[in-house]
Amino acid sequence: MDVFSVLTMIGGLALFLYGMHVMGDGLAKTSGGRLEGILEKFTSKTSLAVLLGAAVTAVIQSSSATTVMVVGFVNSGIMKLNQAVGIIMGANIGTTVTSWILSLAGIESDNIFMKMLKPSSFAPVFAIIGVSMMLFAKSTKKKDIGTILAGFAILMTGMDTMSKALAPLAEVPEFTGLFTMFKNPVLGVIAGALLTALIQSSSASVGILQALCLTGSITYASAIPIIMGQNIGTCVTALISGIGATKNAKRAALVHFYFNLIGTVIFMAVFYFLNIFIDFNFLDDAAGAAGIAVVHSIFNIAATLCLMPFRKGLVSLAMLTIRDDEVQAEENVVALLDERFLEQPAFAVAQARKTAIQMAKASQDALFKAIDLRHKYDEAGAENVMELENLVDRYEDEIGTYLMKINNAELAQEDSQDVTMILHCIGDFERISDHAVNIMETVREVTKKEEHFSDKARAELDVYEAALREIVSMTYNVFAGEDTELATHVEPLEEVIDNINEEVKKKHVKRLRKGKCTIGLGFILSDLTTNYERVADHCSNIAACLIQTKDDALETHEYIDNLKENDAIRFNREYKEYRKKYKLP
Numbered sequence: 010m011d012v013f014s015v016l017t018m019i020g021g022l023a024l025f026l027y028g029m030h031v032m033g034d035g036l037a038k039t040s041g042g043r044l045e046g047i048l049e050k051f052t053s054k055t056s057l058a059v060l061l062g063a064a065v066t067a068v069i070q071s072s073s074a075t076t077v078m079v080v081g082f083v084n085s086g087i088m089k090l091n092q093a094v095g096i097i098m099g100a101n102i103g104t105t106v107t108s109w110i111l112s113l114a115g116i117e118s119d120n121i122f123m124k125m126l127k128p129s130s131f132a133p134v135f136a137i138i139g140v141s142m143m144l145f146a147k148s149t150k151k152k153d154i155g156t157i158l159a160g161f162a163i164l165m166t167g168m169d170t171m172s173k174a175l176a177p178l179a180e181v182p183e184f185t186g187l188f189t190m191f192k193n194p195v196l197g198v199i200a201g202a203l204l205t206a207l208i209q210s211s212s213a214s215v216g217i218l219q220a221l222c223l224t225g226s227i228t229y230a231s232a233i234p235i236i237m238g239q240n241i242g243t244c245v246t247a248l249i250s251g252i253g254a255t256k257n258a259k260r261a262a263l264v265h266f267y268f269n270l271i272g273t274v275i276f277m278a279v280f281y282f283l284n285i286f287i288d289f290n291f292l293d294d295a296a297g298a299a300g301i302a303v304v305h306s307i308f309n310i311a312a313t314l315c316l317m318p319f320r321k322g323l324v325s326l327a328m329l330t331i332r333d334d335e336v337q338a339e340e341n342v343v344a345l346l347d348e349r350f351l352e353q354p355a356f357a358v359a360q361a362r363k364t365a366i367q368m369a370k371a372s373q374d375a376l377f378k379a380i381d382l383r384h385k386y387d388e389a390g391a392e393n394v395m396e397l398e399n400l401v402d403r404y405e406d407e408i409g410t411y412l413m414k415i416n417n418a419e420l421a422q423e424d425s426q427d428v429t430m431i432l433h434c435i436g437d438f439e440r441i442s443d444h445a446v447n448i449m450e451t452v453r454e455v456t457k458k459e460e461h462f463s464d465k466a467r468a469e470l471d472v473y474e475a476a477l478r479e480i481v482s483m484t485y486n487v488f489a490g491e492d493t494e495l496a497t498h499v500e501p502l503e504e505v506i507d508n509i510n511e512e513v514k515k516k517h518v519k520r521l522r523k524g525k526c527t528i529g530l531g532f533i534l535s536d537l538t539t540n541y542e543r544v545a546d547h548c549s550n551i552a553a554c555l556i557q558t559k560d561d562a563l564e565t566h567e568y569i570d571n572l573k574e575n576d577a578i579r580f581n582r583e584y585k586e587y588r589k590k591y592k593l594p
Contacts, residue, residue, distance in 0.1 A: 021170030028164025035156030055095040062099020072104035073246035081349035084258030094320040101309040107212035108302040136162035149422040197234025205242025219298040230292040260327035272312030346411040354418040368404035372438040375445035394449040401442040430558035437547040444540040476591040484548040499552035501583035506545040
């Protein structure tokens, strides 16, 4: 084997690993975070969790990615530790799908249909279709599907190239002799674990083993311990992701490690004990790519069936390893923004959106509590408004930082639009909470001075506040539900609030001229109404942003003008209905 053969082998390996990365990335984009969302919700039964873990891993082609996601779920408090066990077990089964796909490289037949299953036959077809879709398709979904096909073609081409480059090694005694040492189970397990830990993918390391098997120089006696080690080595990714996480998240990573370690020990002990009495003759046979897939599947399915009844024991073992401190950590209000989710950008965007909805709720609560203080002021309520405003500020900082990190990833168009929309909206929600504080401080001033609005002024403010509550509640529902239809109802009400604002000021001037109100109370009234009117403006911005983002346009004033012109009949009808509903006394 000369230097060029070595370069060809390394180049094939590079293509193989890159193809696996591209295909997995395309699959993750196509799922749009939905698969991870399913994992998040449907884990109440262990059997269901195992099936879901296997299905999701089979689709995204990485047990490491699934397990890291689970560590993130546990770290965020989305999922309990005992719920995570089933998914982790299922992930090990799901990852065997890759080895079955890669086993196609070992097909040897003159039958035309069997030949079409060989990577060398269909990979070029997949490459042509995939690249064509990536270059010419207008739909983002079609481009992502093209990425999957192209990635799969690259992966299989790399596998084929690597196999052909390794073929001459079958005649090299030193190479074949190298694998006889792996007949020692302990050495084989260590070798498999180290290789997988190095490249952080059991699917990739199994693929490399399958490519080596195509030389005919690796026996089952050597391959089986290596496969066992590969299952242990894949735990490294999850263990690394657990660094700096909560104790339960670290325990989830340890459950993954203990499951594979205990499963390997049991499988090896039973297998070699039976070999003493039964004498498995196939151990000296040359292992094939399909044989590797069979062993890989049998081990992971058997380990799951064996250890599933003892899942609570795995949790207890992890908890014994990492014990609880007496002092409980402070609750993390932005726990959903776990950096582990950044590996799956679509899901990270979904988590950012959930956190932004929490921020919107806190902003709404701050405003409503501030309005309530005008009717019955107490210092505890005022402090609560300040606490909510500080919480909203923290939300804005954390969400903004997280979204900037997501932006560094390659996002699907829909996810990119969501990031833009969230970034625009969180600024408006933060300003609403600021106005809540301004309202609270104004009410505090009135209370300290022991001044009182006239009955008519109070009645006008009651109507104004009722309209404000409706527009803020509507805006929250628009944002939380991404309801573009409901969003169109915000602008007519905002126009009515603008008119209410002007009318309240005019009525105050009339009372001032008649001596029924003081200049001091006039300033206070102006502070309140100005804050009310600006809150409504921010609601209009949020509704407009949501609609424009879906239409891929971001000019607020242009949107409002178009709404009034293109749908004037509906706009005027709703405007009149709101005017009637919120008519000042």
